Amino acid sequence: MKKILAIMMSVVFAFTIFGLTGCGSSDTSESQDEEEDSAAPELSEEYTAFADAVDLDFAKEVNEKVASFGDDKAVGMRSAGSPAEYETCQYLEGVMNDIGLNNVTVDDITVDGWTFNGANISFKNAKGEDQKIDLGGYQTTIQADNQEVELVYVNRGTEADYEGLDVTGKLVLFEVNQEEDWWINYPAYQAKAKGALCAIAMREFVNKDEDGTRIGVQDVCGPADAPALAISRKDCNALKKAIKASGGDSIKVTFNADSKVTENATSHNLYGEIPGATDETIFVFAHMDGYFHAAYDDAWGCGASMGMAKALIDSGYTPDKTIRFCIHGSEEWGREGSEYDWSTGAYEDIMTNHPDWVNGGFAIVNMDSGYTVEGEPNKGTRSSIELKSFAKKSVDELADSSKYTWKHQNLSTYTEDFQWTRVGIPAICAGDGEGTSYDDNGYHSTYDSWKYQPLDEEGFVEMMRTFGKVVIDLDSCMVRPMNFKARIKNFEKSLNDDAQKQFADAIKEAYTAADGLQAVMDKTEESGDDAAATELNKKTQEVYLAFQDSLLGLDFINVDAIIRHDMYEDNLDNIDATIEALEKGNIQEAYDEYLWAIDWSWYDMNFDKETCDYMKNQLFQKRDDTWGAGLIKYPHADTNAIVVSLRDKYDKEGADVSEEIEALKAIRAQQAGYLEQVYADELAGIQKATELMNAIAQ
Numbered sequence: 001m002k003k004i005l006a007i008m009m010s011v012v013f014a015f016t017i018f019g020l021t022g023c024g025s026s027d028t029s030e031s032q033d034e035e036e037d038s039a040a041p042e043l044s045e046e047y048t049a050f051a052d053a054v055d056l057d058f059a060k061e062v063n064e065k066v067a068s069f070g071d072d073k074a075v076g077m078r079s080a081g082s083p084a085e086y087e088t089c090q091y092l093e094g095v096m097n098d099i100g101l102n103n104v105t106v107d108d109i110t111v112d113g114w115t116f117n118g119a120n121i122s123f124k125n126a127k128g129e130d131q132k133i134d135l136g137g138y139q140t141t142i143q144a145d146n147q148e149v150e151l152v153y154v155n156r157g158t159e160a161d162y163e164g165l166d167v168t169g170k171l172v173l174f175e176v177n178q179e180e181d182w183w184i185n186y187p188a189y190q191a192k193a194k195g196a197l198c199a200i201a202m203r204e205f206v207n208k209d210e211d212g213t214r215i216g217v218q219d220v221c222g223p224a225d226a227p228a229l230a231i232s233r234k235d236c237n238a239l240k241k242a243i244k245a246s247g248g249d250s251i252k253v254t255f256n257a258d259s260k261v262t263e264n265a266t267s268h269n270l271y272g273e274i275p276g277a278t279d280e281t282i283f284v285f286a287h288m289d290g291y292f293h294a295a296y297d298d299a300w301g302c303g304a305s306m307g308m309a310k311a312l313i314d315s316g317y318t319p320d321k322t323i324r325f326c327i328h329g330s331e332e333w334g335r336e337g338s339e340y341d342w343s344t345g346a347y348e349d350i351m352t353n354h355p356d357w358v359n360g361g362f363a364i365v366n367m368d369s370g371y372t373v374e375g376e377p378n379k380g381t382r383s384s385i386e387l388k389s390f391a392k393k394s395v396d397e398l399a400d401s402s403k404y405t406w407k408h409q410n411l412s413t414y415t416e417d418f419q420w421t422r423v424g425i426p427a428i429c430a431g432d433g434e435g436t437s438y439d440d441n442g443y444h445s446t447y448d449s450w451k452y453q454p455l456d457e458e459g460f461v462e463m464m465r466t467f468g469k470v471v472i473d474l475d476s477c478m479v480r481p482m483n484f485k486a487r488i489k490n491f492e493k494s495l496n497d498d499a500q501k502q503f504a505d506a507i508k509e510a511y512t513a514a515d516g517l518q519a520v521m522d523k524t525e526e527s528g529d530d531a532a533a534t535e536l537n538k539k540t541q542e543v544y545l546a547f548q549d550s551l552l553g554l555d556f557i558n559v560d561a562i563i564r565h566d567m568y569e570d571n572l573d574n575i576d577a578t579i580e581a582l583e584k585g586n587i588q589e590a591y592d593e594y595l596w597a598i599d600w601s602w603y604d605m606n607f608d609k610e611t612c613d614y615m616k617n618q619l620f621q622k623r624d625d626t627w628g629a630g631l632i633k634y635p636h637a638d639t640n641a642i643v644v645s646l647r648d649k650y651d652k653e654g655a656d657v658s659e660e661i662e663a664l665k666a667i668r669a670q671q672a673g674y675l676e677q678v679y680a681d682e683l684a685g686i687q688k689a690t691e692l693m694n695a696i697a698q
Helices: 001-017 030-034 045-053 057-070 081-099 184-193 232-245 298-314 344-353 385-396 418-422 437-441 457-476 484-494 495-525 530-551 565-583 589-595 609-619 640-648 658-697
Strands: 102-124 132-139 142-153 171-176 199-205 228-231 251-276 281-288 322-328 363-364 379-385 405-410 427-431 553-554 561-563
Touching: 001 385, 045 298, 045 457, 045 658, 057 081, 057 457, 081 251, 081 298, 102 142, 102 232, 102 344, 102 457, 132 232, 142 232, 171 184, 171 232, 184 199, 184 609, 228 232, 232 251, 232 484, 251 298, 251 344, 281 344, 281 457, 298 322, 298 457, 322 344, 344 418, 363 418, 363 457, 363 589, 379 385, 385 405, 385 427, 385 484, 405 427, 418 427, 418 553, 437 484, 484 495, 484 530, 484 561, 484 565, 484 658, 495 530, 495 658, 530 553, 561 565, 565 589, 565 658, 640 658
Parallel strands: 142 171, 171 199, 199 228, 281 322, 281 363, 363 427, 379 405
Antiparallel strands: 102 132, 102 251, 132 228, 142 251, 251 322, 379 427, 553 561
16 A cells, blocks of 8 residues: 555544444344444544554565465465474564563464475476476375376266276376365375375366466365375366376376374464453454465464554553454364364463463454455454344444445354354454455465455555454443343244244243343443453353353354254254155155255265265364364264165166165154254253343342
């Protein structure tokens, strides 16, 4: 941004920045939640001073410097426990000290480490010319030094794609859309099961890159001994053409790779703070690790959070609560062989090094997402349900001056605040709203750079000012601005018709208790009694945990946060539809429309039993020291045998499917039993939360 633009923006904000969001009473109805305030609140001098102090050049400098670190000269990578990650930590430690944060501390954490020093393939292309291509990496171990090996193309990498091929000791090349088809762990493990040396994946994006040079990866969610590497579309096509030109199924290549996963490696978390007058703390998050050079995810967050910290200090802001800026390592990955292999640094921070931070933890503001890519008109927040109305009100007070369309959504499992919310500290995370530009083009790829996705400088300033406002607004509240009726309503809306009747009395009582609690919260806020507010915040934290512990769950496949009964209700609906279609003799309809949607059936349809069994077992293994621990209580609906049987009968008219129907009925009875147990747990949790709320109100 040119200097004159920064000055102009400062002047504009002096007249458009609104005052602090009110604490205490929160809107609870949908109509109230969607209303626009007709008059802007008065200007807050503290916030205006902060907004004027935001230094774009400084934030950009931090952003660029963090993005410059990488272990592989060809593609970058600053991964869990790697030299580049530690170099980044040292730099950011210096930044924290330079801008004047207090108690700057680097904590060692133990994780599974990954260092990627590069990989490449040399071969004769379709024109007979020598060609060398560089590869990206997944968190697996593969070592090769000028190894002569065959390379085979296996389409999508499914079990069927290996039919008639011997890939023992060979490289296998395939294309995968991890958002639409399956995660990398399935075709990577399938390659291992078939005896391949290493899988090489071309990751598809929604938007094709014009030059075909983008390399994309994700966390591997699998074992280190199912090695996988990543390739660009252009290079993948070059290899496919070379195979076709050879007249055979494979070509000879020279292979180099240095990718290593290490158990019990050392990664680092970093924090510094602006001390407050009370013992309560607001946390501001970002993470230092990243795929490739990760100019946005999350070098951008490091720049934004340090920019916010510097502006708060430079403006002379004196917080009531301590504001602690935490930059985590090992966010993208840090647990080998786990379905929940990300957010490891944040997990270790709150579970191992600083569990005491839960007591007095007021809220989290996370700057991981909402990246200001040029041309993206959408932004948003992702919040704990109880803080969602507060986040919306805080942000919407800047709506008239915003260049974005904002949307406010529930919290996701995909950011590092999730485990912290599980132990009692609610969060507001920067989000992309309805935005897709970054995800469709650059997410976890070599296109995560300002070269391919230019920085929206004006938006960068706006995001720092917006989430700085959220921090200041939170600090202005003595009572944590939790809306428990929103949690109850979210649960109520998720229930099917039968369950609505089952829970009717408990929900009614919970609403009444929440009203009583809200009255106490409002009264305490108005009293100005810090000690009473702190004590009340401890009690509402117990209410928050009672709801979370009983209602929060995960689905099997997408690892999305759900209400626990959702998965079992969905399974029963799809099982019933599958049975009905089979009873009518519609095998193809049953298979294609309904059966695939039951837990792991989609994967059973595409990968062999060895691969699927490993992934199913992995779900319950190596999870106790991850953020996914305890969120799935009961085993999956195992349809593997039914899938295989119906696949064999798919094109056979009049095939007898009575055995499959009986097997599905048995699975249905099991799932129905699980659902009733889940309902019982949810009911007990709501009743416990109601008792806690009533006790506070009395």
